[in-house]
Amino acid sequence: MIRTLGGVAAGIAIAIALMMIIEGVGNQLFPPPRVDLNNPNAPMALPLRNQLFPLFGWFVAAFVGSWLAIRVSGRAWTAWLIAASVIAGQLLSYLLGRHPAWLMAAGVLAPLAAAWLAQMLCRRAPRSSE
Numbered sequence: 831m832i833r834t835l836g837g838v839a840a841g842i843a844i845a846i847a848l849m850m851i852i853e854g855v856g857n858q859l860f861p862p863p864r865v866d867l868n869n870p871n872a873p874m875a876l877p878l879r880n881q882l883f884p885l886f887g888w889f890v891a892a893f894v895g896s897w898l899a900i901r902v903s904g905r906a907w908t909a910w911l912i913a914a915s916v917i918a919g920q921l922l923s924y925l926l927g928r929h930p931a932w933l934m935a936a937g938v939l940a941p942l943a944a945a946w947l948a949q950m951l952c953r954r955a956p957r958s959s960e
């Protein structure tokens with residue numbers, strides 16, 4: 831039980847850190863234009879590259895966090911907790927500003943795909959009976 835909790839905690843922590851780092855790098859590489867924060871449609875007016883970097887960050891964060899959680903805990907289902915945590919953070923982000931529908935859909939699908947991929951990569955090879 832301790833390994834499971836530790837794996838989930840480590841997975842969530844690394845996912846949060848990676849999201850912050852990747853989005854920060856994206857903002858440094860492609861500074862977003864000034865937006866009017868009083869305009870509810872401002873996030874929808876961002877260039878595509880400024881919308882894709884967070885999506886990339888969500889995928890990478892969910893993948894690495896899921897992989898770490900599985901490796902530490904030894905349980906594949908912990909990947910879904912990491913994906914759910916990333917999705918929960920995105921849903922809060924969606925409440926703060928309007929985003930295009932495609933980004934909201936992709937923001938939910940990317941962590942789910944990342945968790946599934948992490949599970950596939952962490953499957954143990956069957957042991958040969960010697």
